[in-house]
Amino acid sequence: MIDIEGLYFNYDNEAVLKGLDLHIDARSTCAIIGPSGCGKTTLLYCLAGLLKPSGGRVLINGEEVKGIRRKTGVILQTNGLLPWKRAWGNTALGMKARGCDKAEIQKRVSDALKELDMLSHKDKFPAQLSGGQRQRVAIARTLVTEPDLLLLDEATAALDAITKEHLQNLLLRIYYQYPITMVLVTHNIEEAVFLGQSIVIMGEGRIRHRIENPCFGDKDIRSKPEFYSICAEVRKRLAEGGVL
């Protein structure tokens, strides 16, 4: 369960988050959608404990976030992987930070890479992987740390349309397979409707609107009419917010 209460964030003198309130249920997914520069990444960094809010607070399971939380996993659009580590080394990084013993790292990293169909690529550097493969390594890297909260910042934005849908399907499967809450930031309406149990529309540092998504959870929803009607609603709300 995540509670964001009156969250403010300023970069130097520029206010980016301006009193943002949001509640996200445990074991749900929330898609945050909004235009570039509205503060989505900043919000996610505050949730992750990577940035300290200028005002207000973030509570996860009733506990205020003050710095990095062991059970929060973060996946970014690009550059999340260390270029000098192979897929294996990148996946093991979070476990090393937690001081896990060798045998356990060996087992969990190998399981996670297998789960994400990346075991045969374990010895490749990020530069030798495709965009989709890189993101799957990034997902494996957070899964091995057994998170209860997964934060994704435009995780599919750099991918081509087909790889994007593959990765979205994969994320939905992961959501059902692991006991996690998922918060994803996107500027892609279809992605928000496919992956968001709640869809939150953000504009200028505040939440503008919230839609509970009846389509959520159906992996074949993209070709059904309801999907388009929800997309249309999101579009309408974005337009109302002066955002589209």
Next chain:
Amino acid sequence: MKALLRLGSNRIIRGILLVLAAWYGLHFAVDSNIVPSPHNTLVALFKLVNSGLLLHMLYSLYRITAAVSIAILAGVPLGLWTGLSKRADSILSPVIYILYPVPKAAMLPVLMLLLGLGDLSKIMLIITIIVFQILIAVRDGVREIPGDLRMSVKSLGLSRGQTYIHLVLPAILPKLISALRTCVGISFSILFFAENFATSYGIGYFIMNSWTMVNYTDMFAGITALSLMGIVLFLLIDKAEHKLCPWVFLNESKQVTGY
């Protein structure tokens, strides 16, 4: 890998042949003993190696290795500090920019007065020149680490020490090795200058001494020995780079497979 090495050595052999051809050309064009022929020079080189040239080379090598090692030991921490701390940057960077272009070679007399006529002043002179190269390379390497890479590493909960080991040091390593290459090149030219004062050992001394004795064949043998030292050092640095930074060479053999 083997094929790559063979290609590399082939390229070197090709380079050597080209240089030799140009040398022969010059030798015949000048047509005087000022430019001895390559074969005479090589014969002289082999004779000299057995009679003391090796010692001169070892002296020079010692001075360069000492200077480069100390410059790394001083430059890397200073570079890390300037790159990571805004305060250190605001203090050190202006000093660097003022001192960097000062012609340090002109300071050799001062260094000799302060540190004596021995190796210390020569090594120090090289250090004062190359330490800036290293410091700036490391500082820029740290600065160029992308913000989201820092964030994602931070989000994994790495400690300060782990962040150095897994993020900062690998990020600066390729730049440091490039700087090392430049430093070795610079060191040789400084050494050649410095070894003409208050020493009777070193390849720089040997070359100038042969010149004053009007022994051009020995002089060229010395120059050849100096070049060979340079080539060996560069090859060693290349090898270290391939070993330590394999990810830098991926573009050449980039193989992307589909999703």
